Amino acid sequence: xxxxxxxxxxxxxxxxxxxxxxxxxxxxxxxxxxxxxxxxxxxxxxxxxxxxxxxxxxxxxxxxxxxxxxxxxxxxxxxxxxxxxxxxxxxxxxxxxxxxxxxxxxxxxxxxxxxxxxxxxxxxxxxxxxxxxxxxxxxxxxxxxxxxxxxxxxxxxxxxxxxxxxxxxxxxxxxxxxxxxxxxxxxxxxxxxxxxxxxxxxxxxxxxxxxxxxxxxxxxxxxxxxxxxxxxxxxxxxxxxxxxxxxxxxxxxxxxxxxxxxxxxxxxx
Amino acid sequence: xxxxxxxxxxxxxxxxxxxxxxxxxxxxxxxxxxxxxxxxxxxxxxxxxxxxxxxxxxxxxxxxxxxxxxxxxxxxxxxxxxxxxxxxxxxxxxxxxxxxxxxxxxxxxxxxxxxxxxxxxxxxxxxxxxxxxxxxxxxxxxxxxxxxxxxxxxxxxxxxxxxxxxxxxxxxxxxxxxxxxxxxxxxxxxxxxxxxxxxxxxxxxxxxxxxxxxxxxxxxxxxxxxxxxxxxxxxxxxxxxxxxxxxxxxxxxxxxxxxxxxxxxxxxx
Numbered sequence: 421x422x423x424x425x426x427x428x429x430x431x432x433x434x435x436x437x438x439x440x441x442x443x444x445x446x447x448x449x450x451x452x453x454x455x456x457x458x459x460x461x462x463x464x465x466x467x468x469x470x471x472x473x474x475x476x477x478x479x480x481x482x483x484x485x486x487x488x489x490x491x492x493x494x495x496x497x498x499x500x501x502x503x504x505x506x507x508x509x510x511x512x513x514x515x516x517x518x519x520x521x522x523x524x525x526x527x528x529x530x531x532x533x534x535x536x537x538x539x540x541x542x543x544x545x546x547x548x549x550x551x552x553x554x555x556x557x558x559x560x561x562x563x564x565x566x567x568x569x570x571x572x573x574x575x576x577x578x579x580x581x582x583x584x585x586x587x588x589x590x591x592x593x594x595x596x597x598x599x600x601x602x603x604x605x606x607x608x609x610x611x612x613x614x615x616x617x618x619x620x621x622x623x624x625x626x627x628x629x630x631x632x633x634x635x636x637x638x639x640x641x642x643x644x645x646x647x648x649x650x651x652x653x654x655x656x657x658x659x660x661x662x663x664x665x666x667x668x669x670x671x672x673x674x675x676x677x678x679x680x681x682x683x684x685x686x687x688x689x
Numbered sequence: 690x691x692x693x694x695x696x697x698x699x700x701x702x703x704x705x706x707x708x709x710x711x712x713x714x715x716x717x718x719x720x721x722x723x724x725x726x727x728x729x730x731x732x733x734x735x736x737x738x739x740x741x742x743x744x745x746x747x748x749x750x751x752x753x754x755x756x757x758x759x760x761x762x763x764x765x766x767x768x769x770x771x772x773x774x775x776x777x778x779x780x781x782x783x784x785x786x787x788x789x790x791x792x793x794x795x796x797x798x799x800x801x802x803x804x805x806x807x808x809x810x811x812x813x814x815x816x817x818x819x820x821x822x823x824x825x826x827x828x829x830x831x832x833x834x835x836x837x838x839x840x841x842x843x844x845x846x847x848x849x850x851x852x853x854x855x856x857x858x859x860x861x862x863x864x865x866x867x868x869x870x871x872x873x874x875x876x877x878x879x880x881x882x883x884x885x886x887x888x889x890x891x892x893x894x895x896x897x898x899x900x901x902x903x904x905x906x907x908x909x910x911x912x913x914x915x916x917x918x919x920x921x922x923x924x925x926x927x928x929x930x931x932x933x934x935x936x937x938x939x940x941x942x943x944x945x946x947x948x949x950x951x952x953x954x955x956x957x958x
Contacts (some may be wrong), residue, residue, distance in 0.1 A: 464737040466731065466735035466738060466801070467744075469738045470738065470753055470755075481742065484739055486844055574755070575756060586768065688907060
């Protein structure tokens with residue numbers, strides 16, 4: 421059994437490609453940046469790239485592959501987008517139709533792959549600062565919610581902001597803000613802390629994505645912009661065909677999380 | 690006659706739209722950011738947006754308008770891209786075919802407009818630091834050159850890096866680097882100082898764009914990445930149709946040059 425603390429991202433991705441890991445990747449490869457994935461036909465690629473630029477906190481763009489090219493050049497050189505994530509989602513006309521563990525059978529020459537920063541990248545830094553990371557403590561996926569806050573639309577793409585949630589004591593929120601703000605390309609500082617209803621979340625027990633987590637006495641929910649926001653946009657905008665990661669089932673990159681401090685990586689492409 | 694030191698960007702753009710100003714905009718509206726312009730059919734917009742992200746120093750993206758929308762929302766709310774620049778270039782199949790002073794007659798519903806940062810934005814800061822800005826001293830356009838350095842390609846778009854040049858004494862180069870580096874969204878620090886041949890420039894007297902300027906005794910040429918790089922890519926890639934600004938004939942925005950320090954503005958869109 422592979423040790424998720426010490427195995428390199430490359431080795432973990434190889435195990436994923438062999439089908440040996442199909443669960444969520446929270447706590448995998450501490451210190452390495454994880455990434456959200458969005459794959460769209462080229463016909464939608466401009467709208468999505470603009471959506472990402474206009475919603476930089478939810479969709480920090482780490483790398484964009486040329487149409488038809490499945491191979492990363494920047495964040496994990498040589499990695500194949502078609503089988504190195506543990507689980508994918510296939511969307512047709514905005515409906516989730518399948519959750520495969522590989523997408524070789526779906527690949528087309530006009531598909532464009534986007535890797536976006538992910539908040540799992542700063543969970544280790546939160547822990548190192550003495551802050552709770554409840555989903556890791558409980559061994560579950562992080563809870564994610566659709567909010568009533570609209571994302572900025574771009575062309576035909578529109579939808580709500582999706583957030584992830586970590587419970588904290590009120591006196592821990594400032595520290596959590598400070599730690600996560602340094603990870604500008606992984607959603608940065610929280611967008612909200614406190615009353616869920618203020619951002620349109622009716623029930624913390626029923627996240628739209630991932631798993632509910634326990635709030636300890638006195639804790640408040642702290643919300644970060646989430647890279648599942650594009651999935652809500654794919655659904656709301658009824659995109660004909662899209663492939664994404666399954667929420668929490670991320671791409672583990674070769675770059676260090678600490679390098680997500682602001683300078684856009686896509687420029688290296 | 691309008692005073693270019695004290696008239697607001699909005700008033701200058703209005704004079705431009707009336708056809709009263711058709712020359713280069715160096716030295717206009719000190720302290721305000723100027724912008725390069727690229728307009729492409731939507732069919733090319735994804736390739737170009739990716740080209741910009743991969744060549745961030747040459748093509749810092751300040752704002753992208755939705756297809757068919759000619760009106761700025763971020764860098765100069767309400768400004769019309771079709772007549773508020775003093776001179777444009779129309780390109781067909783990669784060939785320059787016309788240099789109109791307005792483009793209402795060329796407008797189409799599928800055209801996407803990109804505003805990119807421009808080095809004119811830091812000329813005032815160079816002057817304030819006691820450094821020479823020779824093209825302003827001589828009252829001419831800045832000299833721009835095609836180099837042998839390739840820009841990063843994106844999809845069908847490829848071409849050479851284009852640079853602008855300002856002569857400096859060797860002992861002034863560090864200061865110029867320090868001052869311009871603060872303008873990350875306006876090309877930032879120089880890409881080269883010294884021997885022009887090292888980056889493939891054969892003759893400083895014959896810039897491909899703009900005007901030659903005088904080197905004083907002891908001065909060396911200092912080169913910055915330039916927002917005319919997309920025009921070289923439009924030519925090299927034989928894009929069917931494109932509209933750009935005429936080199937040096939920029940869009941004068943409502944935002945302060947000092948705000949081009951790194952945080953991408955497009956996120957406000």
